[in-house]
C-alpha cells in the first residue's frame with residue numbers, strides 16, 4: 001500500500017491508453033520525480049517532444065521504440081511472406097514502416113479524442129504520450145460529473161472506429177484499382193486493410209469494461225450516475241478491471257505454456273500486470289483523496305524557522321549554515337512582519353558561482369512570492385495536494401494574509417496518509 005500511495009502522491013491522473021499489436025492500454029501512476037525539471041518518460045528515462053495540439057504537449061517515451069520496432073518487424077515479416085513473388089524487399093519494408101507510423105498516428109488521434117472532449121467539459125489535459133503499451137492522455141483531474149466521464153471515455157474508441165471505417169474505405173477504393181502495372185494500388189490497399197483491422201482491434205480492446213480501460217471508465221460513469229457515489233463506482237470499475245487483468249495474465253501464461261506463443265503470451269502478461277497496477281493505484285488514489293479531504297492544512301503544516309531568511313542575507317550564509325549544516329533545501333524569504341517575499345531553493349543557489357556567493361543577496365535570486373503556488377491554513381489537504389501536483393512542486397508555503405505560517409510538504413502528506421491507512425487496517 002505504501003508504495004502505491006507514494007506513487008500516487010507523486011503523480012497526476014491519466015486517461016486510458018490504447019494499443020494495437022497485440023493490444024494496448026492505460027496507466028495510472030508514472031513514477032515521477034516531482035522536483036526534476038527535465039521531461040521524464042512514463043517509466044522514467046527520456047522522452048521526446050513532438051509538438052503541441054490545442055495546448056496539449058505530445059511526446060514519445062523512449063519505451064515506444066520497442067513497440068514501434070515490434071509492430072514494424074512483425075508487419076514487414078508478414079507482408080514479405082505473403083508477397084515473396086511480387087513485392088521487392090524495399091517495397092515490403094517501406095510499406096511496413098509507413099503503415100506502422102500511421103498506426104501510431106491513429107493512437108495519438110485516439111488520445112486526442114479523449115483529450116479534446118475532456119477540454120470541452122472543463123478538464124485540463126497535460127499531455128499525450130506514446131509509450132510501450134500504446135498511448136496515454138494525462139488529465140489534471142477527474143471529470144466532475146458521470147456524464148463527462150462517459151463522454152471523455154467514449155471519444156477515444158469512437159475515433160478508432162472512424163479511423164477503421166476510413167482506412168477500410170481507402171482499402172476498398174484502391175483494391176478496385178488493382179491490376180495497375182505499377183502495383184502501387186495493391187500496396188496501398190493492403191496497408192489500409194491492416195490499418196482498418198488494427199484500429200478496430202484498438203476500439204474493441206479499449207471498450208472492455210475494466211478500469212482503467214475506456215470501457216471501465218464508462219462503467220464507472222454509469223455506476224456513479226446510478227449510485228451517486230464516485231468512490232463506490234471506482235471500486236466496482238477497478239474490481240472489474242482487476243478481473244480482466246488476471247484473465248489476460250492467465251491467458252498469457254496459458255499461451256506461453258501450451259500455445260508456444262512466447263512473445264504474444266509474455267505480452268499479454270505484461271499488459272495484464274500493467275492494468276492491474278493501474279486499477280490498484282486508482283483505488284489507492286481514492287483512499288488518499290478520502291483521507292486528505294478530512295485534514296486541514298493548519299494541522300499538518302511544518303514550521304522550521306531555520307529556513308526563514310531575510311532578503312538582505314547573503315547567499316554564502318545560506319549555503320554554509322542552511323545547506324551544509326542543517327541540510328535545508330528550500331528557504332523562505334520573509335520581511336520583518338513575516339510576510340513572504342519569495343523562496344530560494346538549491347536550484348537558485350546553484351546558479352550563483354562560488355566567488356559571488358559572499359556578495360550576492362538572497363533577494364536578488366529568489367523566486368518572488370507572486371510567482372509561487374501557495375496554500376492557506378483552512379484549505380483541505382486534498383485541495384493543497386492537487387495544487388502540489390499541478391505545479392509539480394514538493395512543498396507549498398502556507399500563508400494567512402500574506403504572512404508565512406509554515407510549509408506543507410509532500411513528505412508530510414504521505415506520512416499522514418500512511419498513518420491513517422495503518423490505523424484503518
Ligand SMILES: [Zn+2]
Nearest residue numbers: 016017156214
Ligand atoms: Zn482510450
